[in-house]
Amino acid sequence: MSESLLSIRGLNVQFSAYGRSQQVLHDVSLDVPAHSQVALVGESGSGKTVTMKAIMGLLRDPPARILSGEIRYEGRDLLKLPPRERKKLNGTEMSMVFQDPMSSLNPVFTIADQLGTILKYADRRLGRSRSGRERMARVLEVLAQVRMRDPERVAASYPVMLSGGMRQRVLIAMALLSEPKLLIADEPGTALDVTTQAQILKLLKDLVADRGLALLMITHNLGVVRETSDYVYVMNKGVVVEHAPAAELFSAPREDYTRSLIAAVPRLTGGMRFGSAGARV
Amino acid sequence: MEFTLFLIRRILWSLLVLFGLSIVIFVIARAMPGDPARLALGPRASAEQVTQLREELGLNKPLVQQYVLYMEGLAEGDLGKSLLTRRPVNDDIRETFPATFELVLSTITIAFFLGVPLGVLASRFKDRWPDNAVRFVSILAAVTPSFFLALLLQILAGYVLHILPTTGRLPHNIGFVADMTGLVTVDALLRGRFDVFLEAWRYLLLPSIALMAATMGQIARITRSSMIDVSSQDYIEASRAFGVPEPVRLFKYMLRPSFVPPLTIMGLEFASLIGNAFVVELVFAWPGMAAYGVRTILQKDLNAVMGVVIVSGVFFVVVNLVIDALVGFVDPRVRIRGRRA
Numbered sequence: 001m002s003e004s005l006l007s008i009r010g011l012n013v014q015f016s017a018y019g020r021s022q023q024v025l026h027d028v029s030l031d032v033p034a035h036s037q038v039a040l041v042g043e044s045g046s047g048k049t050v051t052m053k054a055i056m057g058l059l060r061d062p063p064a065r066i067l068s069g070e071i072r073y074e075g076r077d078l079l080k081l082p083p084r085e086r087k088k089l090n091g092t093e094m095s096m097v098f099q100d101p102m103s104s105l106n107p108v109f110t111i112a113d114q115l116g117t118i119l120k121y122a123d124r125r126l127g128r129s130r131s132g133r134e135r136m137a138r139v140l141e142v143l144a145q146v147r148m149r150d151p152e153r154v155a156a157s158y159p160v161m162l163s164g165g166m167r168q169r170v171l172i173a174m175a176l177l178s179e180p181k182l183l184i185a186d187e188p189g190t191a192l193d194v195t196t197q198a199q200i201l202k203l204l205k206d207l208v209a210d211r212g213l214a215l216l217m218i219t220h221n222l223g224v225v226r227e228t229s230d231y232v233y234v235m236n237k238g239v240v241v242e243h244a245p246a247a248e249l250f251s252a253p254r255e256d257y258t259r260s261l262i263a264a265v266p267r268l269t270g271g272m273r274f275g276s277a278g279a280r281v
Numbered sequence: 282m283e284f285t286l287f288l289i290r291r292i293l294w295s296l297l298v299l300f301g302l303s304i305v306i307f308v309i310a311r312a313m314p315g316d317p318a319r320l321a322l323g324p325r326a327s328a329e330q331v332t333q334l335r336e337e338l339g340l341n342k343p344l345v346q347q348y349v350l351y352m353e354g355l356a357e358g359d360l361g362k363s364l365l366t367r368r369p370v371n372d373d374i375r376e377t378f379p380a381t382f383e384l385v386l387s388t389i390t391i392a393f394f395l396g397v398p399l400g401v402l403a404s405r406f407k408d409r410w411p412d413n414a415v416r417f418v419s420i421l422a423a424v425t426p427s428f429f430l431a432l433l434l435q436i437l438a439g440y441v442l443h444i445l446p447t448t449g450r451l452p453h454n455i456g457f458v459a460d461m462t463g464l465v466t467v468d469a470l471l472r473g474r475f476d477v478f479l480e481a482w483r484y485l486l487l488p489s490i491a492l493m494a495a496t497m498g499q500i501a502r503i504t505r506s507s508m509i510d511v512s513s514q515d516y517i518e519a520s521r522a523f524g525v526p527e528p529v530r531l532f533k534y535m536l537r538p539s540f541v542p543p544l545t546i547m548g549l550e551f552a553s554l555i556g557n558a559f560v561v562e563l564v565f566a567w568p569g570m571a572a573y574g575v576r577t578i579l580q581k582d583l584n585a586v587m588g589v590v591i592v593s594g595v596f597f598v599v600v601n602l603v604i605d606a607l608v609g610f611v612d613p614r615v616r617i618r619g620r621r622a
């Protein structure tokens with residue numbers, strides 16, 4: 001593997017509340033090389049979101065505590081950076097694609113306002129400056145990049161006026177605003193219907209390929225992994241139990257846990273049956 | 282479009298409620314014990330005089346007919362004559378309403394501009410000392426009766442510290458008549474009398490604070506819980522993840538979606554404010570409509586009571602329509618879907 005863009009080593013995270021504590025990540029290590037697509041899979045509660053939040057510096061202490069470990073981005077340990085330096089990276093070096101298009105946009109501000117505000121403060125952190133008009137132009141540009149047919153109209157809209165698929169695209173646009181090198185997507189589109197979700201994944205895959213971005217895809221759905229990733233980490237109860245190139249993992253899974261994940265999941269493409277999945281929703 | 286329909290529906294509904302209110306008050310006022318004519322003429326009037334006044338007032342006619350007559354007058358904007366002041370109720374209300382309006386308006390403004398920041402502060406420092414302090418003050422303010430607070434303030438600020446006037450709306454010798462809107466502060470500004478404006482505020486301050494306490498506490502508590510709700514929403518987490526600075530997150534991203542509950546509460550508080558205003562008006566000799574209403578109730582001054590209730594009702598309805606419009610302005614979901622989220 002080439003030099004890693006993101007590299008986690010021996011990460012231990014514990015949550016404490018009401019005098020009781022519980023360790024939710026045990027010695028997690030993973031690598032995301034530049035320009036590569038890596039997946040982190042595991043069932044609900046396995047610690048995927050906690051891992052993501054640790055990378056993005058979003059864990060709150062209390063209740064979360066990082067006991068030990070390193071999270072290196074381009075060689076610098078994020079856990080040792082002064083907070084000001086750490087904050088500079090969010091949105092500009094690494095960005096998150098939020099999971100739930102229904103709840104991740106502020107309902108009382110227009111899309112232009114929300115994207116514009118994020119861009120404004122990202123610019124400020126980087127010591128760049130842009131006029132209001134230039135900022136708006138960038139917002140429209142990014143909305144066009146996520147294949148919005150009418151960026152002007154979308155920009156002027158409030159979230160309630162947009163469909164779930166469109167909102168998810170806005171969330172992707174949000175992540176791309178300041179041209180980060182690493183995208184972290186936590187279960188993008190799981191709140192959407194299957195067809196729309198497939199479109200979103202396709203969009204994400206194309207964007208990542210076109211721009212040469214690195215992608216860390218977090219999901220419990222191995223069907224998603226098959227579509228989007230080169231390399232897979234499998235996580236169970238806070239422990240990385242298996243990791244391998246995607247093709248290898250699907251053809252020769254080593255762990256029973258991985259096998260059960262593969263068996264449980266419908267494929268996104270091809271003739272699949274959604275009966276069981278539909279019944280759960 | 283949806284929103285306009287929503288507002289129109291609210292107006293029609295309010296008219297219906299006001300109509301029902303007029304019937305209820307009309308009946309209750311007449312069912313209260315005591316003869317209005319006897320009360321008005323005093324114990325020494327002869328039986329014939331009383332009968333004659335009853336005749337004049339139409340009190341011997343059937344209730345339905347009395348109501349129809351009253352509504353006919355009302356349709357022409359005539360609220361009848363007051364037995365207490367022996368003047369048209371219209372004149373009495375035109376004189377007293379602006380004073381109450383000004384008092385209630387300044388009260389709600391102060392309550393809002395203190396309550397909202399206190400709520401924001403409490404939510405930001407949830408479960409720490411600023412939060413506990415705000416919660417303590419809110420509860421204290423909510424349980425302190427306004428008459429007690431009014432007297433306390435009057436004694437402290439007026440008689441002990443001598444910093445603020447304790448009775449009336451303006452000094453007698455200031456030579457100013459609020460003859461445009463009837464609101465002294467507004468008229469003073471319109472006429473360019475800044476000295477009068479400041480003086481009027483000195484007079485407004487104590488009664489407003491006495492009246493404000495409970496409402497401010499309510500607004501602070503509602504803002505606090507609303508902000509705490511919003512703070513755990515994904516979109517706040519998202520703005521944090523993208524490095525939007527905390528002040529912007531707090532006062533823009535969180536406060537605006539949190540605004541609807543305090544606004545709604547404010548509209549509802551108007552009713553109790555008008556109700557409570559009478560105590561404050563009595564203590565501070567504030568020449569307002571609330572005090573007038575209570576005096577007329579004690580006198581069974583039927584027309585005046587009806588007039589005060591109807592004007593208060595219309596006031597309440599108008600205020601709440603304004604608030605509905607504000608809610609639509611603050612929250613696009615309401616504007617777009619035409620109903621509250």
Ligand SMILES: Nc1ncnc2c1ncn2[C@@H]1O[C@H](COP(=O)(O)OP(=O)(O)OP(=O)(O)O)[C@@H](O)[C@H]1O
Nearest residue numbers: 015024042043044045046047048049050051063220
């Ligand atoms: N704020 C918190 N306080 C206490 N425990 C927490 C907190 N957040 C997460 N946990 C615990 O950490 C563990 C991992 O949770 P996490 O959200 O990372 O799971 P996940 O893999 O993302 O699951 P899902 O697929 O459902 O999103 C869970 O056992 C959870 O109970």
Ligand SMILES: [Mg+2]
Nearest residue numbers: 048049050186
């Ligand atoms: Mg999760």
